[in-house]
Amino acid sequence: EVQLVQSGAEMKKPGESLKISCKASGYNFANSWIGWVRQMPGKGLEWMGIIYPADSDTRYSPSFQGQVAFSADKSITTAYLQWSSLKASDTAMYYCARMYSAFHIWGQGTMVTVSS
Amino acid sequence: EIVLTQSPGTLSLSPGERATLSCRASQSVSSRYLAWYQQKPGQAPRLLIYGASSRATGIPDRFSGSGSGTDFTLTISRLEPEDFAVYYCQQYGSSPQTFGQGTKLEIK
Numbered sequence: 001e002v003q004l005v006q007s008g009a010e011m012k013k014p015g016e017s018l019k020i021s022c023k024a025s026g027y028n029f030a031n032s033w034i035g036w037v038r039q040m041p042g043k044g045l046e047w048m049g050i051i052y053p054a055d056s057d058t059r060y061s062p063s064f065q066g067q068v069a070f071s072a073d074k075s076i077t078t079a080y081l082q083w084s085s086l087k088a089s090d091t092a093m094y095y096c097a098r099m100y101s102a103f104h105i106w107g108q109g110t111m112v113t114v115s116s
Numbered sequence: 117e118i119v120l121t122q123s124p125g126t127l128s129l130s131p132g133e134r135a136t137l138s139c140r141a142s143q144s145v146s147s148r149y150l151a152w153y154q155q156k157p158g159q160a161p162r163l164l165i166y167g168a169s170s171r172a173t174g175i176p177d178r179f180s181g182s183g184s185g186t187d188f189t190l191t192i193s194r195l196e197p198e199d200f201a202v203y204y205c206q207q208y209g210s211s212p213q214t215f216g217q218g219t220k221l222e223i224k
Contacts, residue, residue, distance in 0.1 A: 045204050045206075095160055104166075
């Protein structure tokens with residue numbers, strides 16, 4: 001079964017760093033793009049970008065370029081989304097999803113709350 | 117960047133009725149790389165339609181997609197109670213990929 005399991009909810013303070021994870025199983029992780037999608041409270045879906053684990057090729061939305069970083073570890077079939085300095089406006093649900101004929105399979109989401 | 121505009125913002129219908137949701141793109145969507153997702157409260161989105169008209173695995177045939185170029189439509193032929201949710205379109209033919217703002221389908 002193709003599955004993406006994300007790490008648990010996080011509560012952080014402004015200025016702190018954070019790395020959340022997305023563990024893949026049931027398919028060839030290295031050779032499928034994985035994407036990240038933000039959903040702010042009560043709002044719609046925003047495409048953040050995608051990463052190709054085989055060579056770590058990344059494509060960022062201009063809205064998120066320089067604000068976040070994607071990475072992937074093929075040995076443990078896990079993708080990551082990280083921030084070096086969180087802001088209150090980063091408070092949102094973050095989803096990872098496998099690109100295969102669009103976003104074919106989604107993780108359950110990781111809620112990130114940034115508050116002083 | 118391709119901007120996707122969904123209409124209407126909210127659609128109020130009764131079970132058994134037909135729903136027609138629209139997604140209009142600011143530029144032509146390459147190779148019909150247009151998808152539709154359903155999202156229920158507290159859940160991750162679920163892929164319904166890809167390639168503008170292909171149903172994803174396990175999606176009932178009351179869901180259908182059509183369109184090309186800049187105009188796309190999701191049709192639900194006969195609404196079931198579980199179909200009331202928010203629907204998003206997405207273009208994945210050019211980078212950055214983009215989502216529409218969503219259509220909320222609510223029970224009348």
